Amino acid sequence: MTLLQIMPEHDASKILVRTSDPDRIARELSEQGVEFGRWDVPDGYDPDSDTERIMDCFRDRVERISAERSFRLVDVARLRPDDDPAWPEKAAEARSKFLQEHRHSENEVRFFASGSGCFYLHLGDRVYALVCTEGDLVSVPAGTRHWFDMGTRPDFVAVRFFEEKDGWVGDFTGDRISDSFPTLDDLVRTG
Template sequence: MTLLQIMSDKHSGDVTLRTTDDAVIAAELGKRGIMFERWPLPAELSGATSAEDLLAEYADRIAALDTDGRFKFIDVARIHPDESDPEWPAKAVAARTKFLDEHRHAEDEVRFFAAGQGCFYLHLGDEVLATVCTAGDLVSVPAGTLHWFDMGTQPEFVAVRFFEEQDGWIGDFTGDKISAGFPTLDELLAA
């Protein structure tokens, strides 16, 4: 379930909006310069769909998003639990904690979730917008936007990533531990 929860950046309990309405989510994010769209999910699409097939399935939408040709690198990131791997729990923790602290990027962070879920926490002025993205959601976080990302305690998603530069995913961490005072992805979904 796609979800937007807007909170004060001083106190996470001060919630000014909580909604699962896609139109409201798109409007609220749009007012703040964040692009949000819902792309259709073909019935045959699954978390096991190959990267090549996924990119082919969405080739027209990807081309429409990249009309100016700024995205030089488009790939598919996949995190899937591997119960047969005894190191999976440690790998899951490492993957999750990598972007839990507030950071920003030098270019727009554009993601299309083809499967699974993750939450972008956008720190915009005196607000934090927890944006839970699920299968079918496309979000574009503008360059320089303070944010963090939580993939939950059981990370699982498939996402198409759009980059202008090969190292566009590198985060510039602020050192602010603001994220520790906000509900995790798991807590947002349980509420």
């Protein structure tokens, strides 16, 4: 379930807003210049099908948004649990990459076709934890301090949109703020 939880930057235990209402989420984020939207996921969508088939499910909307925003690259990022003995290590490594606060030089635009992941947006003196699930589209503006948690059991298929080939390289702030905030697992557990 999609969720937005807003907390003061210095007190993660204080919940200012917690909502799963998509309209409220869109409104709260829009006030901060962050775009949030919802796309329908068609019945024929299968998270385990190949990339082309996944793209086919969303092609019209992907092409429309790409033309509007001048995206030059679109790909599909997929992490799904499997029986590979190396999976836990692979999952932990993937999770650790963007778990600390960073920024990018371009918007970070993601559509969650399935599964979940949490963006933490450090906006002013607040942190907006946005748990994205199936059908959610989010655009994190360039320069926004944020981090991302895919949880201890990463499971998602996300369409990623890029303006430049390396525009999404993380510029890490060195602030350990993420250490004191609830993880994706915590947020979902307390739901």
